[in-house]
Amino acid sequence: MYLPEHNREDRLEVQHQLIESHPLGLLISTKxxxxxxxxxxxxxxxxxxxxxxLLAHMARANxxxxxxxxxxxxxxxxxIEKYISPALLATKAExxxxxPTWNYAMVQVVGKARVxxxxxxxxxxxRSLTNHQERDQEQPWSVSDAPPNYIASQLxxxxxxxxxxxxxxxxxxxxxxxxxxxxxxxSVRLRLSDSEMAQLVARYGKL
Amino acid sequence: MYQPPLHREDRLEVKQDLIESHPFGMLISVGPEGPxxxxxxxxxxxxxxxxxxLQVHMARANxxxxxxDGQKALVVFxxxxxxxxxxYYQTKRExxxxxPTWNYAMVQARGIAKVHTExxxxxxxxxxxxxxxxxxxxxxxxxxxAPASFIESQLxxxxxxxxxxxxxxxxWKVSQNRPEADRKxxxxxxxxxxxxxxxxxxxxxxxx
Numbered sequence: 001m002y003l004p005e006h007n008r009e010d011r012l013e014v015q016h017q018l019i020e021s022h023p024l025g026l027l028i029s030t031k032x033x034x035x036x037x038x039x040x041x042x043x044x045x046x047x048x049x050x051x052x053x054l055l056a057h058m059a060r061a062n063x064x065x066x067x068x069x070x071x072x073x074x075x076x077x078x079x080i081e082k083y084i085s086p087a088l089l090a091t092k093a094e095x096x097x098x099x100p101t102w103n104y105a106m107v108q109v110v111g112k113a114r115v116x117x118x119x120x121x122x123x124x125x126x127r128s129l130t131n132h133q134e135r136d137q138e139q140p141w142s143v144s145d146a147p148p149n150y151i152a153s154q155l156x157x158x159x160x161x162x163x164x165x166x167x168x169x170x171x172x173x174x175x176x177x178x179x180x181x182x183x184x185x186x187s188v189r190l191r192l193s194d195s196e197m198a199q200l201v202a203r204y205g206k207l
Numbered sequence: 208m209y210q211p212p213l214h215r216e217d218r219l220e221v222k223q224d225l226i227e228s229h230p231f232g233m234l235i236s237v238g239p240e241g242p243x244x245x246x247x248x249x250x251x252x253x254x255x256x257x258x259x260x261l262q263v264h265m266a267r268a269n270x271x272x273x274x275x276d277g278q279k280a281l282v283v284f285x286x287x288x289x290x291x292x293x294x295y296y297q298t299k300r301e302x303x304x305x306x307p308t309w310n311y312a313m314v315q316a317r318g319i320a321k322v323h324t325e326x327x328x329x330x331x332x333x334x335x336x337x338x339x340x341x342x343x344x345x346x347x348x349x350x351x352x353a354p355a356s357f358i359e360s361q362l363x364x365x366x367x368x369x370x371x372x373x374x375x376x377x378x379w380k381v382s383q384n385r386p387e388a389d390r391k392x393x394x395x396x397x398x399x400x401x402x403x404x405x406x407x408x409x410x411x412x413x414x415x
Contacts, residue, residue, distance in 0.1 A: 001245050002269035024288050024309055028235060028242045034317075035235045035242050035281045038208050041290070041309050062209035074242045078285070081231050083248070083340050086348040097357045100337055100348070102231060102248050110241075130307055133290050141293045141307065150304045 001108050001169065006177050009105075009170030016052060018107045018170065019044045019077050023133075027056070027161070028074040029113070031067050038064050042075065043129045051165035054109060055125050057158045065159045068113040073163060079105040082190070082197045089178070090185040098182075103174050103197055110167040116160030119152070125160050126151075174200045183207060208315050208376060213384055216377030222314045223259055225377070226251045226284045230339075234263070234368070235281040236320065238274045245271050249282065250336050258372035261316060262332050264365045272366045276322040280370055286312035287403040295396035297388035308380075310393075310404055315376045323367030330358075332367050381407045 009015065019025070025042045028035055043055045054075060058065055081104035092098045116122065127143045134140035143151055174197070175183050183205030190198035201207075216222060226232070226249065235244045245265065252260045261282055265272060288311035299305045323329065334350050341347035350358060381404070382390045390412040397405040 001243070002266060002271065004266075004268070024311065026233065026244075026283060026285075028244060030237050030242055033237055034279050035237055036208070037233075037235060037281060037283055037315065039285070039288070039309075039311055039313060059209060059211075061211070064209065072241060074244060076233065076244050078233075078246065081246070083231075085341060085344060086352070087344060087346065092348070092352075096353050098353060099333075099350075099358075099361055100340060102246075104231070104246060106246060108244065126306070133307060134292060137292055137294060139294065141299070141305075143306075145293070145299070146303050146305060151306070154306055 001106070001171060003169060003171050004177075007171050007173045009172040011170075012051060012168070015107045015168055015170040016044060016046055018079050018105060019054075022077050022079050025054070025056075025075045025077045027064065028076065029064060029068045029071060036064055036067070038062060041129065041133070042077075043125070043132055049164045051168045053165060054111070054163040055128070056161045057122060057125055058161065060157050060159050065115050065161060068161065069115040071113055072110060073113045075109045075163065077107045077109070080194070080196050080200070082194050084175070084186060088186045088189045090181040091179060103201065105172045105174065105200065106170075108169050108171075109163070109165050111163040111165045114162045116162060119155055122155045122158060122160050123151075126155070126158075172200065172204055174204045176204050178205075180205070180207075208313070208378060210376060210378050214378050214380045216312075216379045218377075219258065219375070222375050222377040223251060223253055225286050225312060225314045226261075226316070229284050229286050232261075233283045234271065235283065236271060236275050236278055238271070243271050243274075245269060248336060249284075250332070250339055256371040258316070258375040260372060261318070261370040262335070262367070264329060264332055264367045267364050267366050272322050272368060275320045275368060278320055280318065280320040282316045282370065284314045284316070287401060287407060288312075289397055289401045289404045291382065291393060292396070295389070295392040296385065297392055298386060310381050310408065312379045312381065312407060313377075315378075316370065316372045316374070318370040318373045321369045323369060326362055329362050329365060329367050333362075379407065379411060381411045383411055387412065
Protein backbone atom coordinates (compact mmCIF):
# COMPACT_ATOMS: atom_id res chain seq x y z
CA MET A 1 0.00 0.00 0.00
CA TYR A 2 0.97 3.62 -0.47
CA LEU A 3 2.45 4.64 2.84
CA PRO A 4 3.88 8.15 3.31
CA GLU A 5 6.35 8.41 6.17
CA HIS A 6 4.10 10.63 8.32
CA ASN A 7 1.26 8.09 8.16
CA ARG A 8 3.32 5.08 9.20
CA GLU A 9 2.38 3.32 12.41
CA ASP A 10 5.24 0.94 13.10
CA ARG A 11 4.41 -0.14 16.62
CA LEU A 12 3.50 -3.82 16.48
CA GLU A 13 1.24 -3.65 19.54
CA VAL A 14 -0.80 -0.83 17.98
CA GLN A 15 -1.13 -2.77 14.72
CA HIS A 16 -2.17 -5.85 16.70
CA GLN A 17 -4.78 -3.85 18.60
CA LEU A 18 -6.38 -2.72 15.35
CA ILE A 19 -6.59 -6.33 14.13
CA GLU A 20 -8.23 -7.40 17.38
CA SER A 21 -10.71 -4.55 17.44
CA HIS A 22 -11.56 -4.90 13.70
CA PRO A 23 -11.08 -8.63 13.10
CA LEU A 24 -13.20 -8.96 9.95
CA GLY A 25 -10.31 -8.93 7.51
CA LEU A 26 -10.30 -9.05 3.76
CA LEU A 27 -8.32 -12.10 2.62
CA ILE A 28 -6.83 -11.29 -0.78
CA SER A 29 -5.12 -13.80 -3.05
CA THR A 30 -4.64 -14.12 -6.78
CA LYS A 31 -6.08 -16.68 -9.13
CA UNK A 32 -4.96 -16.77 -12.76
CA UNK A 33 -3.62 -13.25 -12.43
CA UNK A 34 -6.74 -11.73 -10.96
CA UNK A 35 -7.40 -10.79 -7.37
CA UNK A 36 -9.87 -12.71 -5.20
CA UNK A 37 -11.15 -11.23 -1.92
CA UNK A 38 -13.33 -12.60 0.87
CA UNK A 39 -14.20 -11.05 4.22
CA UNK A 40 -13.64 -13.45 7.13
CA UNK A 41 -13.03 -12.97 10.86
CA UNK A 42 -9.45 -13.56 11.95
CA UNK A 43 -7.99 -14.46 15.29
CA UNK A 44 -4.55 -13.10 16.09
CA UNK A 45 -1.98 -15.24 17.85
CA UNK A 46 0.41 -12.57 19.09
CA UNK A 47 3.02 -15.02 20.31
CA UNK A 48 3.77 -16.78 17.04
CA UNK A 49 6.78 -15.77 14.95
CA UNK A 50 8.15 -12.24 14.99
CA UNK A 51 4.92 -10.46 14.04
CA UNK A 52 2.28 -12.98 15.14
CA UNK A 53 0.06 -15.30 13.13
CA LEU A 54 -3.49 -15.03 11.81
CA LEU A 55 -5.92 -17.91 12.25
CA ALA A 56 -9.21 -18.17 10.40
CA HIS A 57 -11.67 -20.54 8.85
CA MET A 58 -13.96 -20.36 5.87
CA ALA A 59 -16.79 -22.37 4.39
CA ARG A 60 -15.50 -25.43 2.56
CA ALA A 61 -17.68 -24.29 -0.35
CA ASN A 62 -15.60 -21.09 -0.56
CA UNK A 63 -13.09 -22.05 -3.24
CA UNK A 64 -10.48 -19.51 -2.16
CA UNK A 65 -8.77 -22.02 0.15
CA UNK A 66 -8.00 -24.29 -2.80
CA UNK A 67 -5.67 -21.68 -4.28
CA UNK A 68 -3.81 -20.36 -1.25
CA UNK A 69 -2.06 -23.29 0.44
CA UNK A 70 1.65 -22.39 0.72
CA UNK A 71 0.96 -19.17 -1.23
CA UNK A 72 1.61 -15.64 -0.09
CA UNK A 73 -1.59 -13.76 0.67
CA UNK A 74 -2.54 -10.26 1.72
CA UNK A 75 -4.97 -9.55 4.55
CA UNK A 76 -6.38 -6.06 5.12
CA UNK A 77 -7.94 -4.90 8.37
CA UNK A 78 -9.82 -1.62 8.31
CA UNK A 79 -10.63 0.52 11.26
CA ILE A 80 -12.65 3.72 11.33
CA GLU A 81 -12.77 6.09 8.34
CA LYS A 82 -14.21 9.54 7.82
CA TYR A 83 -14.63 12.15 5.10
CA ILE A 84 -12.87 15.33 6.23
CA SER A 85 -14.60 18.41 4.88
CA PRO A 86 -12.59 21.63 4.52
CA ALA A 87 -15.23 23.04 6.87
CA LEU A 88 -13.40 21.17 9.66
CA LEU A 89 -10.14 22.97 8.91
CA ALA A 90 -9.26 26.28 10.57
CA THR A 91 -7.00 27.13 7.59
CA LYS A 92 -10.09 27.39 5.38
CA ALA A 93 -11.03 30.65 7.06
CA GLU A 94 -7.44 31.93 6.94
CA UNK A 95 -5.99 31.29 3.46
CA UNK A 96 -8.61 29.10 1.79
CA UNK A 97 -5.79 26.76 0.73
CA UNK A 98 -7.55 23.55 1.70
CA UNK A 99 -8.99 20.47 0.01
CA PRO A 100 -11.14 17.65 1.38
CA THR A 101 -9.54 14.37 2.34
CA TRP A 102 -10.35 11.06 3.97
CA ASN A 103 -9.00 9.91 7.32
CA TYR A 104 -8.61 6.24 8.17
CA ALA A 105 -6.54 3.63 9.94
CA MET A 106 -5.64 0.33 8.29
CA VAL A 107 -3.32 -2.61 8.77
CA GLN A 108 -2.01 -4.78 5.94
CA VAL A 109 -0.49 -8.16 6.58
CA VAL A 110 1.44 -10.39 4.21
CA GLY A 111 2.29 -14.01 4.89
CA LYS A 112 2.25 -17.52 3.57
CA ALA A 113 -1.06 -19.30 4.00
CA ARG A 114 -1.37 -22.84 5.24
CA VAL A 115 -4.64 -24.70 4.87
CA UNK A 116 -5.86 -26.94 7.71
CA UNK A 117 -8.34 -29.76 7.30
CA UNK A 118 -7.95 -31.68 10.53
CA UNK A 119 -10.83 -31.61 12.96
CA UNK A 120 -8.62 -31.00 16.02
CA UNK A 121 -7.12 -27.81 14.56
CA UNK A 122 -10.54 -26.60 13.44
CA UNK A 123 -12.13 -27.38 16.79
CA UNK A 124 -9.44 -25.37 18.59
CA UNK A 125 -9.78 -22.50 16.10
CA UNK A 126 -13.55 -22.11 16.46
CA ARG A 127 -13.31 -22.34 20.26
CA SER A 128 -10.56 -19.70 20.50
CA LEU A 129 -12.28 -17.39 18.02
CA THR A 130 -15.58 -17.76 19.85
CA ASN A 131 -14.07 -17.12 23.26
CA HIS A 132 -12.37 -14.04 21.90
CA GLN A 133 -15.53 -12.64 20.29
CA GLU A 134 -17.70 -13.47 23.29
CA ARG A 135 -15.28 -11.98 25.84
CA ASP A 136 -17.37 -8.87 26.41
CA GLN A 137 -20.81 -10.48 26.40
CA GLU A 138 -22.72 -10.53 29.66
CA GLN A 139 -23.24 -14.26 29.34
CA PRO A 140 -20.58 -15.46 26.93
CA TRP A 141 -21.68 -18.28 24.64
CA SER A 142 -19.21 -21.09 24.36
CA VAL A 143 -18.83 -23.84 21.74
CA SER A 144 -19.52 -26.41 24.47
CA ASP A 145 -23.03 -24.91 24.87
CA ALA A 146 -23.97 -26.63 21.60
CA PRO A 147 -24.47 -30.41 21.21
CA PRO A 148 -21.10 -32.05 20.36
CA ASN A 149 -22.45 -33.91 17.32
CA TYR A 150 -23.88 -30.66 15.96
CA ILE A 151 -20.48 -28.95 16.30
CA ALA A 152 -18.78 -31.96 14.71
CA SER A 153 -21.05 -31.65 11.67
CA GLN A 154 -20.41 -27.91 11.45
CA LEU A 155 -16.64 -28.52 11.51
CA UNK A 156 -16.98 -30.74 8.45
CA UNK A 157 -18.27 -27.72 6.53
CA UNK A 158 -15.26 -25.49 7.14
CA UNK A 159 -11.57 -25.30 6.30
CA UNK A 160 -8.87 -23.62 8.39
CA UNK A 161 -6.31 -21.08 7.27
CA UNK A 162 -3.19 -20.10 9.15
CA UNK A 163 -0.99 -17.22 8.08
CA UNK A 164 2.31 -16.61 9.80
CA UNK A 165 2.85 -12.88 9.33
CA UNK A 166 6.02 -12.11 7.37
CA UNK A 167 5.33 -8.39 6.96
CA UNK A 168 2.92 -6.04 8.66
CA UNK A 169 2.28 -2.37 7.92
CA UNK A 170 0.11 0.16 9.69
CA UNK A 171 -1.24 3.26 8.02
CA UNK A 172 -2.85 5.86 10.26
CA UNK A 173 -3.92 8.67 7.97
CA UNK A 174 -5.34 10.95 10.62
CA UNK A 175 -4.24 14.47 9.75
CA UNK A 176 -0.59 14.24 10.83
CA UNK A 177 0.50 16.37 7.85
CA UNK A 178 -2.01 19.16 8.55
CA UNK A 179 -0.92 22.33 10.38
CA UNK A 180 -1.47 22.13 14.14
CA UNK A 181 -4.36 24.61 13.99
CA UNK A 182 -6.20 22.26 11.58
CA UNK A 183 -5.46 19.13 13.60
CA UNK A 184 -6.95 20.95 16.55
CA UNK A 185 -10.02 22.15 14.68
CA UNK A 186 -10.67 18.68 13.17
CA SER A 187 -10.51 16.99 16.55
CA VAL A 188 -12.76 19.60 18.16
CA ARG A 189 -15.31 19.70 15.34
CA LEU A 190 -15.54 15.89 15.07
CA ARG A 191 -15.94 15.40 18.80
CA LEU A 192 -19.70 14.93 18.65
CA SER A 193 -20.19 13.26 15.28
CA ASP A 194 -17.20 10.88 15.40
CA SER A 195 -15.51 10.81 18.78
CA GLU A 196 -13.31 7.87 17.85
CA MET A 197 -11.79 9.71 14.87
CA ALA A 198 -11.56 12.92 16.92
CA GLN A 199 -9.47 11.04 19.48
CA LEU A 200 -7.18 9.53 16.85
CA VAL A 201 -6.54 12.94 15.30
CA ALA A 202 -5.78 14.42 18.72
CA ARG A 203 -3.48 11.56 19.70
CA TYR A 204 -1.50 11.44 16.46
CA GLY A 205 -1.55 15.22 16.16
CA LYS A 206 0.11 15.36 19.61
CA LEU A 207 -2.53 17.74 20.94
CA MET B 208 -16.01 -13.93 -3.80
CA TYR B 209 -17.78 -16.86 -2.23
CA GLN B 210 -21.44 -16.19 -2.76
CA PRO B 211 -24.13 -18.67 -1.66
CA PRO B 212 -27.42 -18.00 -3.53
CA LEU B 213 -29.16 -17.13 -0.27
CA HIS B 214 -26.89 -14.12 0.22
CA ARG B 215 -26.84 -12.84 -3.33
CA GLU B 216 -28.13 -9.35 -3.91
CA ASP B 217 -28.80 -9.03 -7.62
CA ARG B 218 -30.66 -5.73 -7.76
CA LEU B 219 -28.38 -3.22 -9.48
CA GLU B 220 -29.82 -0.21 -7.68
CA VAL B 221 -29.28 -1.81 -4.26
CA LYS B 222 -25.66 -2.56 -5.07
CA GLN B 223 -25.15 0.95 -6.46
CA ASP B 224 -26.76 2.39 -3.31
CA LEU B 225 -24.19 0.58 -1.15
CA ILE B 226 -21.33 2.00 -3.22
CA GLU B 227 -22.72 5.50 -2.78
CA SER B 228 -23.37 5.15 0.93
CA HIS B 229 -19.96 3.49 1.57
CA PRO B 230 -17.82 5.07 -1.15
CA PHE B 231 -14.48 4.52 0.57
CA GLY B 232 -13.56 1.46 -1.49
CA MET B 233 -10.55 -0.76 -1.65
CA LEU B 234 -8.87 -0.77 -5.04
CA ILE B 235 -7.15 -4.12 -5.53
CA SER B 236 -4.90 -4.92 -8.45
CA VAL B 237 -2.13 -7.39 -9.10
CA GLY B 238 1.29 -5.77 -9.33
CA PRO B 239 4.67 -7.33 -10.09
CA GLU B 240 4.96 -8.53 -6.48
CA GLY B 241 1.43 -9.71 -5.84
CA PRO B 242 -1.82 -8.06 -4.88
CA UNK B 243 -1.82 -4.35 -4.04
CA UNK B 244 -4.66 -2.75 -2.07
CA UNK B 245 -5.34 0.90 -1.33
CA UNK B 246 -8.45 2.51 0.09
CA UNK B 247 -9.68 5.59 -1.74
CA UNK B 248 -13.03 7.39 -2.09
CA UNK B 249 -14.83 6.55 -5.33
CA UNK B 250 -17.66 8.21 -7.15
CA UNK B 251 -20.11 6.18 -9.16
CA UNK B 252 -21.45 7.33 -12.50
CA UNK B 253 -24.57 5.18 -12.45
CA UNK B 254 -25.51 5.56 -16.09
CA UNK B 255 -22.11 5.06 -17.75
CA UNK B 256 -22.09 1.44 -18.98
CA UNK B 257 -24.43 -1.40 -17.98
CA UNK B 258 -23.44 -1.38 -14.27
CA UNK B 259 -22.02 2.10 -13.96
CA UNK B 260 -18.47 3.44 -13.94
CA LEU B 261 -16.21 4.12 -10.96
CA GLN B 262 -14.06 7.23 -10.92
CA VAL B 263 -11.36 8.01 -8.42
CA HIS B 264 -8.04 9.73 -7.92
CA MET B 265 -4.97 8.87 -5.92
CA ALA B 266 -1.70 10.54 -4.99
CA ARG B 267 0.76 10.49 -7.87
CA ALA B 268 3.25 9.12 -5.35
CA ASN B 269 1.02 6.06 -4.87
CA UNK B 270 2.67 3.60 -7.25
CA UNK B 271 -0.42 1.44 -7.70
CA UNK B 272 -1.50 3.43 -10.79
CA UNK B 273 1.77 2.65 -12.56
CA UNK B 274 0.85 -1.01 -13.07
CA UNK B 275 -2.87 -0.38 -13.45
CA ASP B 276 -3.63 1.05 -16.89
CA GLY B 277 -5.43 -1.52 -19.05
CA GLN B 278 -5.35 -4.10 -16.24
CA LYS B 279 -8.13 -5.93 -14.44
CA ALA B 280 -9.00 -4.33 -11.14
CA LEU B 281 -11.25 -5.29 -8.26
CA VAL B 282 -12.90 -2.72 -6.04
CA VAL B 283 -14.47 -3.80 -2.75
CA PHE B 284 -17.06 -1.67 -0.99
CA UNK B 285 -18.02 -2.71 2.52
CA UNK B 286 -21.27 -1.82 4.22
CA UNK B 287 -22.17 -2.48 7.84
CA UNK B 288 -20.85 -5.57 9.59
CA UNK B 289 -21.23 -7.16 13.00
CA UNK B 290 -20.32 -10.25 14.97
CA UNK B 291 -23.46 -12.30 15.60
CA UNK B 292 -23.50 -14.05 18.94
CA UNK B 293 -25.66 -17.21 19.26
CA UNK B 294 -27.09 -15.48 22.32
CA TYR B 295 -29.36 -13.54 19.95
CA TYR B 296 -30.98 -16.72 18.65
CA GLN B 297 -34.20 -18.26 19.92
CA THR B 298 -32.85 -21.59 18.60
CA LYS B 299 -30.10 -21.41 21.21
CA ARG B 300 -32.73 -21.72 23.92
CA GLU B 301 -34.64 -24.44 22.05
CA UNK B 302 -32.12 -26.95 20.68
CA UNK B 303 -28.74 -25.31 21.30
CA UNK B 304 -27.83 -26.09 17.69
CA UNK B 305 -26.27 -22.71 16.92
CA UNK B 306 -22.88 -21.24 16.13
CA PRO B 307 -21.65 -17.65 15.93
CA THR B 308 -21.24 -15.92 12.60
CA TRP B 309 -20.49 -12.55 11.09
CA ASN B 310 -23.03 -10.45 9.19
CA TYR B 311 -21.97 -8.02 6.52
CA ALA B 312 -22.96 -6.42 3.25
CA MET B 313 -20.37 -6.06 0.53
CA VAL B 314 -20.17 -5.19 -3.14
CA GLN B 315 -17.36 -6.27 -5.43
CA ALA B 316 -16.89 -4.49 -8.74
CA ARG B 317 -14.56 -5.66 -11.48
CA GLY B 318 -13.43 -3.96 -14.63
CA ILE B 319 -10.49 -2.75 -16.67
CA ALA B 320 -8.77 0.27 -15.17
CA LYS B 321 -7.97 3.31 -17.23
CA VAL B 322 -5.48 5.83 -15.88
CA HIS B 323 -6.17 9.54 -16.43
CA THR B 324 -3.58 12.28 -16.17
CA GLU B 325 -5.42 15.01 -18.09
CA UNK B 326 -6.04 18.08 -15.94
CA UNK B 327 -9.60 18.47 -17.22
CA UNK B 328 -10.58 14.94 -16.24
CA UNK B 329 -8.99 15.33 -12.81
CA UNK B 330 -10.69 18.65 -12.21
CA UNK B 331 -14.07 17.23 -13.15
CA UNK B 332 -13.47 14.21 -10.88
CA UNK B 333 -12.59 16.26 -7.81
CA UNK B 334 -15.49 18.63 -8.43
CA UNK B 335 -17.96 15.76 -8.69
CA UNK B 336 -16.48 13.96 -5.67
CA UNK B 337 -16.52 17.15 -3.63
CA UNK B 338 -20.08 18.10 -4.39
CA UNK B 339 -21.17 14.51 -3.66
CA UNK B 340 -19.75 14.80 -0.14
CA UNK B 341 -20.47 18.44 0.53
CA UNK B 342 -24.10 18.49 -0.62
CA UNK B 343 -26.23 18.25 2.46
CA UNK B 344 -23.80 20.17 4.64
CA UNK B 345 -25.05 23.51 5.97
CA UNK B 346 -22.43 25.46 4.05
CA UNK B 347 -21.12 23.18 1.32
CA UNK B 348 -17.49 23.75 0.37
CA UNK B 349 -16.77 23.91 -3.36
CA UNK B 350 -13.49 23.49 -5.18
CA UNK B 351 -13.89 27.08 -6.40
CA UNK B 352 -13.69 28.29 -2.78
CA ALA B 353 -9.95 27.63 -2.84
CA PRO B 354 -7.47 29.86 -4.74
CA ALA B 355 -7.23 28.66 -8.37
CA SER B 356 -3.44 28.45 -8.28
CA PHE B 357 -3.61 26.29 -5.16
CA ILE B 358 -6.00 23.84 -6.85
CA GLU B 359 -3.75 23.80 -9.96
CA SER B 360 -0.81 22.70 -7.84
CA GLN B 361 -2.91 20.07 -6.03
CA LEU B 362 -4.03 18.60 -9.36
CA UNK B 363 -0.40 18.07 -10.32
CA UNK B 364 -0.04 15.75 -7.36
CA UNK B 365 -2.80 13.30 -8.28
CA UNK B 366 -3.67 10.74 -10.94
CA UNK B 367 -7.16 9.62 -11.98
CA UNK B 368 -8.49 6.10 -12.43
CA UNK B 369 -11.68 5.11 -14.20
CA UNK B 370 -13.18 1.64 -14.14
CA UNK B 371 -16.18 0.77 -16.25
CA UNK B 372 -17.82 -1.99 -14.23
CA UNK B 373 -18.00 -5.31 -16.08
CA UNK B 374 -19.29 -7.36 -13.18
CA UNK B 375 -20.89 -6.27 -9.95
CA UNK B 376 -21.49 -8.82 -7.20
CA UNK B 377 -23.50 -8.06 -4.10
CA UNK B 378 -23.31 -10.19 -0.98
CA TRP B 379 -25.76 -9.41 1.79
CA LYS B 380 -24.98 -11.90 4.53
CA VAL B 381 -27.64 -10.74 6.95
CA SER B 382 -29.12 -13.79 8.72
CA GLN B 383 -31.31 -14.92 5.79
CA ASN B 384 -30.48 -18.53 6.71
CA ARG B 385 -31.93 -18.23 10.23
CA PRO B 386 -35.50 -19.07 11.31
CA GLU B 387 -37.72 -16.04 11.79
CA ALA B 388 -37.44 -16.05 15.59
CA ASP B 389 -33.63 -15.95 15.36
CA ARG B 390 -33.71 -13.08 12.87
CA LYS B 391 -35.98 -11.17 15.24
CA UNK B 392 -33.46 -11.81 18.02
CA UNK B 393 -30.67 -10.37 15.88
CA UNK B 394 -32.78 -7.32 14.96
CA UNK B 395 -33.44 -6.64 18.64
CA UNK B 396 -29.95 -7.57 19.82
CA UNK B 397 -28.27 -5.09 17.47
CA UNK B 398 -30.90 -2.33 17.65
CA UNK B 399 -28.77 -0.06 19.84
CA UNK B 400 -25.26 -1.30 19.15
CA UNK B 401 -25.50 -1.37 15.35
CA UNK B 402 -28.79 0.09 14.07
CA UNK B 403 -27.63 -0.08 10.44
CA UNK B 404 -27.11 -3.85 10.60
CA UNK B 405 -30.26 -4.32 12.66
CA UNK B 406 -32.25 -2.55 9.95
CA UNK B 407 -30.69 -4.68 7.21
CA UNK B 408 -31.55 -7.94 8.97
CA UNK B 409 -35.09 -6.70 9.43
CA UNK B 410 -35.42 -5.70 5.79
CA UNK B 411 -34.07 -8.97 4.36
CA UNK B 412 -36.14 -11.04 6.75
CA UNK B 413 -39.34 -9.27 5.71
CA UNK B 414 -40.37 -8.84 9.31
CA UNK B 415 -42.39 -5.81 10.35
